[in-house]
Amino acid sequence: MHIVFFGSLILLIIVGVPVFVVLLLPVMVILETTTTTPPILVIQRLFSGIDKFPLMAIPFFIFAGNIMAQGGISKRLIRLGNALVRPMLGGLGITTVISSMFFSAISGSSPATVIAVGKIMLPAMEKEGYKRWFSIGLLMSSGSMGIIIPPSIFMIVYGAVTGVSIGALFLAGVGAGIVYGIAFIGVCVAYARISGMAREAKWDIPELINAARACFWGLLTPFIILGGIYGGIFTPTEAAAVAVVYAIVVSALIYREMNLSDIFTSAVDSAITTAQVMIIVAAASAFAWYLTTSGMANGLTGLLAGIGSNPVYVLLAINGIILIAGMVLDPNSIIIILVPFIAPVAVAAGIDPIHLGIVLAVNAAIGMFTPPFGLNLFVSSALGVTFNEAVKGALPFIIVGLIALAVITYVPITSLWLPAQFYPNISTTFAE
Numbered sequence: 001m002h003i004v005f006f007g008s009l010i011l012l013i014i015v016g017v018p019v020f021v022v023l024l025l026p027v028m029v030i031l032e033t034t035t036t037t038p039p040i041l042v043i044q045r046l047f048s049g050i051d052k053f054p055l056m057a058i059p060f061f062i063f064a065g066n067i068m069a070q071g072g073i074s075k076r077l078i079r080l081g082n083a084l085v086r087p088m089l090g091g092l093g094i095t096t097v098i099s100s101m102f103f104s105a106i107s108g109s110s111p112a113t114v115i116a117v118g119k120i121m122l123p124a125m126e127k128e129g130y131k132r133w134f135s136i137g138l139l140m141s142s143g144s145m146g147i148i149i150p151p152s153i154f155m156i157v158y159g160a161v162t163g164v165s166i167g168a169l170f171l172a173g174v175g176a177g178i179v180y181g182i183a184f185i186g187v188c189v190a191y192a193r194i195s196g197m198a199r200e201a202k203w204d205i206p207e208l209i210n211a212a213r214a215c216f217w218g219l220l221t222p223f224i225i226l227g228g229i230y231g232g233i234f235t236p237t238e239a240a241a242v243a244v245v246y247a248i249v250v251s252a253l254i255y256r257e258m259n260l261s262d263i264f265t266s267a268v269d270s271a272i273t274t275a276q277v278m279i280i281v282a283a284a285s286a287f288a289w290y291l292t293t294s295g296m297a298n299g300l301t302g303l304l305a306g307i308g309s310n311p312v313y314v315l316l317a318i319n320g321i322i323l324i325a326g327m328v329l330d331p332n333s334i335i336i337i338l339v340p341f342i343a344p345v346a347v348a349a350g351i352d353p354i355h356l357g358i359v360l361a362v363n364a365a366i367g368m369f370t371p372p373f374g375l376n377l378f379v380s381s382a383l384g385v386t387f388n389e390a391v392k393g394a395l396p397f398i399i400v401g402l403i404a405l406a407v408i409t410y411v412p413i414t415s416l417w418l419p420a421q422f423y424p425n426i427s428t429t430f431a432e
Contacts, residue, residue, distance in 0.1 A: 005030060013328050013373070020283035023333065027290045042286050049285020049336065050278050053237060054160040058277060060240030061109075061151050063270040064221075064247045068106050070266055071251025071258045073218035074116040076211070077102040080219075083211040089199045092128050093138055093188030096121045100142035101181050104149040105222040110368050111379040114143035118383045134191060136385050137369075137393030140376040141401060142184050144365035147331060149177035151225055151243070154331045154364055156236065157281060158357045161339050165354070166236040167229045168426065171419035172358045176408050179415075180362060183404040184397070217250045230422055277332060284336035291337065304345040314349040315359065315409050318342055322360055326367020330375060334364060354426055358415045362408050366401040369394045 005026055012022040024042070031037045068074065081098040085091050096117060103113045118139045125135040147154045150170035159166035192199075224246060225239045234242060251258040258266075307313050321342070325334050339360070346356045369376040369390075377390040385393075408414055413428040420426040 019330055019333060020279045023280075023283040023287040023337075027287060031290075042290075045286040045289045046282040049282045052160040054156055054166060055278075055281070057151075057156050057166075057237040057240035058153050059270060059274040060237075060244050061153060061156075062273050062277075063267060064240065064243035065106060065109050065112050066266040066270050066273075067244070067247040067251050067258065067263065068218065068221070069103075069112055069116045070262060071247065072255040073106065073215075073221075073247075073251065074103055075120060076215040076218055076255075077106075078117065078120050080211040080215040083204065083208040087199055087203050088189075090185075090188035090190075090192030090197065091199060092121075092125055093130065093134075093191065094185050096125065096135075096138055097142045097181055097184045097188065100139075100145055101149060101177060102219070104143075104146040104177070105151075106218065109153065110144045110146035110365070111375060113146040114139055114376050114379050115382050117143060118380070122383050122385075129195075129197065130191075132389065133393040134396075135393070136380060136383075136389055137395075137397040138184065138188070139383070140369040140374075140380055140390065140394055141397035142181070143376060144368040144401075145177055145180060147365040147368065148173050148180055148358075148361050150174065150222070151236075151240065152361065153277065154335070154361050155357060157332050157335050158339065158360065159236075161335055162343055162353055162357070164357065165423065168354050168419040168423050169357050170226060170229065170236070171422060172354050172415040173361065175418050176358045176362060176415040179408055180365070180401070180404045183400050183407075187397070187400050217254055221246060221250075280330055281332050281336060284333040287333075288337045288340060292340070304342065309349045311346075311349045311351050312410065314346060315351065318346065318356075319359065319363060319405065319409060322363035323366065323370075326364055326374075327370050328373050329367075331361075331364035331367065334367075335360070352412070352416065352427055354419060354423075355412050355416055359405075359409050362401075362405045366398060366405065369401075370398055371395075 008026045009022060012025065017025075028039055028042060031039055031042065078095070078099045081095045081102060085094040085098055088094055099117050099121065100113050103116055122135055122139060126132060146152070150173045152170070152173055155169040155173060156166055158164070159169055221243060225243055228234045228242060229236055229239050248258075248263060252263065304314065304317055307317050321338065322334060325338060329337070343353060343356060347353060368374050371377065371391050371394065374394070377387060377394060380390045381387070416426055416428040420428050
């Protein structure tokens with residue numbers, strides 16, 4: 001029965017059925033045909049899976065990100081990134097990475113980052129002489145930082161499932177995002193050196209000042225969100241609502257690039273995206289419930305437990321499992337389905353749950369541009385990129401992402417130092 005179950009999952013994925021159907025259909029069919037369990041329990045699990053207060057932050061952060069992308073903030077961020085690093089060797093590529101980090105800190109969404117930054121940077125990089133495969137790969141990989149850098153929707157879901165502090169996860173994402181970004185900046189410098197690209201003579205100080213001034217209100221966003229959370233002014237969910245109000249004020253009243261019609265359009269787009277995220281979270285919750293009640297999850301838990309209590313080996317196994325899962329599942333499904341079985345084993349091995357969340361986030365980020373079903377591979381089509389071009393560009397950057405993953409995984413202080421300053425119970429080393 002287990003073979004038939006997982007075989008049907010693979011078949012549905014290959015056929016291209018939507019993810020929530022892939023997760024729900026086999027469960028419903030098996031319950032109906034081989035058990036006396038009433039299917040109504042699946043419906044109950046769908047609702048209970050999204051009946052969590054922290055998840056209310058998701059639609060607000062999506063809405064805020066859409067407003068900022070359409071309200072002129074994204075192009076101002078790119079202008080600032082360009083003014084900061086353009087004269088450096090590989091400056092235009094570095095601009096792409098820095099801009100993606102800035103926008104990730106505002107939108108919390110990997111696909112939104114790829115599109116917002118890519119529409120401006122892909123033509124510019126090709127005009128500058130960057131190979132198309134390199135430009136595409138850099139955009140998809142650096143855009144995946146939307147999962148790592150706060151406010152990350154992935155971390156909100158992880159916090160809702162595990163009960164760990166979303167605020168601590170956000171802080172840990174800062175350090176991990178910097179390490180991840182530096183890895184891709186290094187690739188840009190190496191590519192420029194190998195290709196013999198010239199650098200611009202000097203920084204344009206007046207342009208840098210003007211770009212910083214124009215981008216000031218947009219750059220305040222992450223400080224308002226994180227400062228409000230850690231200052232005890234509001235919770236992460238309330239911070240998301242504040243971000244929406246602030247984004248509307250900046251885009252409509254300060255930058256004056258949005259009107260009521262534009263805001264309404266953003267609200268509709270955000271509602272559609274929220275529905276897509278939430279139905280996957282709900283379906284994954286029902287799927288995880290079936291794995292638990294049917295006993296199928298015991299194999300995974302037993303496999304991890306059999307490795308022992310050495311955190312090095314446990315993390316290596318977890319990375320392998322999540323990287324494979326990331327090739328076919330979206331990040332939120334991975335959390336709902338696998339974390340309930342992985343987290344107890346990891347904690348027993350002395351791995352801090354905050355560190356585990358960051359390691360999973362980096363894995364999920366790499367999965368966003370890993371064939372065959374990495375979401376960014378398909379999102380890049382909005383930039384006029386074919387699937388084959390996206391895969392060709394992604395492959396070298398997957399290796400770079402894995403190197404960054406290894407550093408973040410086995411040097412916990414890179415991500416845990418900052419949250420440890422605010423949360424004394426967080427250890428920056430593996431527990432003995």
